Amino acid sequence: MNTEISDVRAMEILDSRGNPTVRVFVELADGTRAVSSVPSGASTGENEAVELRDGDKSRYLGLGVLKAVDNVNKNIAPAIKGIDASDQWRLDAHLRELDGTENKGNLGANAILGVSMAVARASAQSFGIPLYRYLGGSNARRLPVPSMNILNGGAHADNSVDIQEFMAVPVGAPNFREGLRYISETFHHLKKILKEKGLATSVGDEGGFAPNLPSNDAAMDLIMDAIEAAGYTPGEDIAFSLDSAASSFSTDLTSKYDLKKSGAGKMDSAGLVALGEKWVKKYPIVSWEDPLAENDWAGFTDFTARLGDKIDVIGDDLFVTNTKYIKRGIKEKAANSVLIKLNQIGTVSESIDAVRLCRDAGWRYMISHRSGETEDTFIADFAVAMDGGQLKTGSASRSERIAKYNRLMEIEQELGEGAQYYW
Incomplete structure (x- = not known):
């Protein structure tokens, strides 16, 4: 060798x-x-x-x-x-x-x-040796809980929904394979419901459906219906994860917002935080990515102070997988979780450094794909290697997304009884 x-x-x-x-x-x-x-x-x-x-x-x-x-x-x-x-x-x-x-x-x-x-x-x-074991060591055996994008809006779809991603999270599943089944079935039931209502079943960049809807709330109501139609209990079997990608509807990237796609109108950071509190009470949300814009540090801190004990508040554009910004976030308590994207920082080792910083701070982290993907399954192995227990890699459609899910099922089978899965 x-x-x-x-x-x-x-x-x-x-x-x-x-x-x-x-x-x-x-x-x-x-x-x-x-x-x-x-x-x-x-x-x-x-x-x-x-x-x-x-x-x-x-x-x-x-x-x-x-x-x-x-x-x-x-x-x-x-x-x-x-x-x-x-x-x-x-x-x-x-x-x-x-x-x-x-x-x-x-x-x-x-x-x-x-x-x-x-x-x-x-x-x-x-x-x-497998890539997950090479990067994560001999004890790398935790499969991530997938956050499956089942409805798209924002920059990922040409529709009337401001929020970029509405994701289904199988928090109550016993293992990865069953968790994937839970949310895949929910995805297909959502398609049936959309058809019955005469709504579009075309998909956005990451494979989630992209119908025109009267409000952002309507998107979550549809997903609640789909979870129940699939035979699952919202909040117990399947929860929600959101990605607002709020920079996409911020007019100054700091404190002003315009939810014009859905017609919800203009609001400031405080208004968006209040909306977040309302939704967390109404829907079984367990994590929320970029609820404020990338330069709205004060808004992020307020959002985390109000909701950080209930959900994972994830910084994506805020931190860009960069330890410099993550350190600031830790100091200011601007979030309690980080989205990890390898191409945001540009090397494998710097991505690992970002994960280590999260661990040291007691923060969680979610490994993520990008909207423009390939068949490469590197992040599937990386998610297992990093032992964070969370991954988002798109919907139950489009082969570049499915490739990652299939790779994770291979890893779970390879690990056998040693595989772990929990939220």
């Missing part, structure tokens, strides 16, 4: 939205070969690591990634050949140094992350 990196190359492929992204191939000296594909987000925080795009309007409307591919092939590859793939931190540190910017804007986070993930996967394969 020789885990020195011997070859690295990249190519341009398409993601689930039909937009270009980066695929990286890595080969080690012992002949091990691995590949990774990088996701892309639609609802992005302004402090995320930079996704390098070509800007050439004659190709893919300017969204090509040939520059990022070139950076892998011409700049990164020669610089990392000979590095031990099993030394992930050293590799990632070298990639950051090679880029030379805080936001990875030189080489592109899409180029850097593609290499980082492919090297981790190659090293795991060389050692002959």
Whole structure:
């Protein structure tokens, strides 16, 4: 076994939205070969690591990634050949140094992350162990409780719903396989209900239904009906998780909001917090992502003070998987949980550092996909490796989402009686 990196190359492929992204191939000296594909987000925080795009309007409307591919092939590859793939931190540190910017804007986070993930996967394969065990150690055996996106709004759908994601969470299931069944059945019952009401059953970017509805409340009422129609008890078997992606309907990203898609109108941070309190009383909500905009730190702190003892208040755009912002959030008590997206920060080791910071603070964390996904199942293994017990990776439709769920069922079967599952 020789885990020195011997070859690295990249190519341009398409993601689930039909937009270009980066695929990286890595080969080690012992002949091990691995590949990774990088996701892309639609609802992005302004402090995320930079996704390098070509800007050439004659190709893919300017969204090509040939520059990022070139950076892998011409700049990164020669610089990392000979590095031990099993030394992930050293590799990632070298990639950051090679880029030379805080936001990875030189080489592109899409180029850097593609290499980082492919090297981790190659090293795991060389050692002959699953990726989740390679990254998480011999005790990695906790399957995440999935938050399945079953109804889309906001930036992920062209409809009249402000909230970006309404998710079903199988908190009462005995294991991952059964939990997935609970929410998949709920998804299909929701489709039947929408059809019966003459509402659209087309889906948004992450596979959830995207009907036009009279209010955001109406979306949750429909999901309640679907849970019960599937034979489950709301709050006991299946709960709700929301992602407001509030930056998408904030007019200043700080304290002013306009829920114009649904017609709910304008409100300030206090009004949005009050709305949150109302919904948490009315619906079985267990977690809520980005209830305020990414620069509304005061609003987040108020929201957490009022509801943090009842639900997980998750920062996504607020923290962008960056330990600098997570540390501020811990200090200001702006949340009690963090969404972890590898491409927000750009390397595997920095994502792990963000998870460790959450653990040290007693915070929870949820591993997440992006709206522009690929068939790559890296985050499924990563979720088990990180032992956080939470994952969101889309709906019970679209193969790029289903691939992650299927991988988790494989892991659960492999672990056998050793597998753990709990909220």
